Amino acid sequence: MEIAEYLKKEIDRLATEVKVEEIGEVLEVKDGIVKISGLKNVKSMEVLEFKEKILGLAVNLERDEVGAIVFGDYSKLKEGDIVKRTNKILSVPVGEVLIGRVVNPLGKPIDGKGDVSYKEFYPIERIAPSVIEREPVNFPLHTGIKVLDALIPIGRGQRELILGDNITDRTGLAIDAIINQKNEPKRPVCIYVAIGYKRMEVARIIKTLKKHKATDYTIVVCASASDPSSLWYLAPYAGCAMGEYFMDKGKDVLIVYDELGRHAYAWREISLILRRPPGREAYPGDIFYLHSRLLERAGKLSKEKGGGSMTAFPILQTQAGDVTAYIPTNLISICDGQIIMDTELRLSGQRPEVNIGLSVSRVGSNAQTKAMKKVAGKLKLEIAQFQELERFLGFAEEVDEETRKRLERGKRLREILKQERGTPLPFEKQVAIIFAGTRGFLDKIKLDQVKRFERDLFLYLENQKPDILRKIRETKDLDKETEEDLRKAIEEVRRRYINLTNSSPTG
């Protein structure tokens, strides 16, 4: 009886009046793209509804036809099927409930943890914040990777492109940056957008995030290799919309688009099937705008707008190290800097394989902490000089004393910048070891013992002199007193090494 009453109540509640619905008819279906007649008043980027609740998006409005991309199983559609307008611009669910979840680009959870009740939706496409709504990048985003934080510093609100060949570990670098946010004082919400990756690879990335407890503050948006190109196209915009929600609330966001080359392929595929005129490398004319409008949505908002920020790490795979190809040059010009991963460095054992000479950060140095600025100021110059010398003196047997010293210091500096995957380092420890390297404390330590020295130094500082690390962490500066304490601590550890190995400067 109760159930019957409930049903009756529900039926009474239903809106049963007849409405005029605006419709169209499917003319052609090909590879996820549908041509539709009718839909007279449809708007660009409006959501369309096909049979069996399959959704689509109107992307091409022509005189007599509408071109739409389909988000579901397009093989179920056939000529003559009815398509309905929804009068809605494509939106994705947003909010705190998404944190820790893996969702598809439409916001549907795919991690098997059940449905989520959403309260708010954000449009997929949104105009980026205007000039007056922004402010310069002024707060660092520590990645935990020494070579980045010291030489290519990134600020919150920056767009830093990571590019390299297939062999290089671009994803690993971005994942390490996400993992490092765990202990950051003003922890950003992290969003990882996987575009066109195999599900196995995405599962591996999620496992890594879980292992480091990074899923507590991370959202994963996944358009896997088996998803239609429409979802690949949508994924970064969906991730961005999810990030904008937090940015509008005054929070910081770190978003990784992995990777935008596949995103460009997806849009090229869609555009060619829609018969849009192909341009260079068969990409459509709006390929630059495709990425510029996405990355322009990242940035640092002014205090009046809440002061939130969105830092973007777009990732791009290059072919044979060619950074002058079409998509790489587009992205390099859009972003505020690039991290170039070098195949040769990787093969020579350097980790992370970042090419220091070609990588730049155009705005991040303004946000670098005073402590890091003080210790890393000389680092780039010394490394550059060392690389130059090494190249010219590769075959020389005898060199003068000054040159030999520079070479030895360069080798040690390169050694301290090496860092294995999944081991992001707190900024205060980075300051300590780079200080030791640039001030010549490592010059008399054997090259193969530098890594061990680094570990011992951290242990000593953590156990014997925790105040030094605390002071650097809290003040973000290296004042005279702390510098002196650090110098003494390094000297203490170094003395043990020199006594232990009883070695003279290595040569």
Add this chain to the structure above:
Amino acid sequence: MSMEDQVEKCIKILDKAAKEKEEWRKERMIKDMIEVLRRKRKLYLLPRILKAYQRYLKRKKGILVFAREPDREVLEKIKTTFRDVFQESQMTEMKINKDILGGFIIKTENFLIDASIRGLLQKVEEELTTYN
């Protein structure tokens, strides 16, 4: 003039021809049009014109579906309202489909009015099965 414009002009001629009452006039208009296309070496446009004209006719056509034969009075009333609302289309086809159970459905190229019992039941099903 773009290809689309040329096709559209031809459709206008065909539409005008279709409205002619005398057969010989219709035939002459179509022959004249084909002769112009031939002289201008545009005969390759004919399949495109045919396809576009078929689509044009479909667009103009409205379909009315009933579950059973309606009263003449009801039919006239629906037809009048239909003409008033969808000025671009004429109701040229009426179908009987028992599957809609009752009521009626009007369908043109751009609009759909589902006032059938089946449509109503589908709405109820949707409402009861959708999780909010």
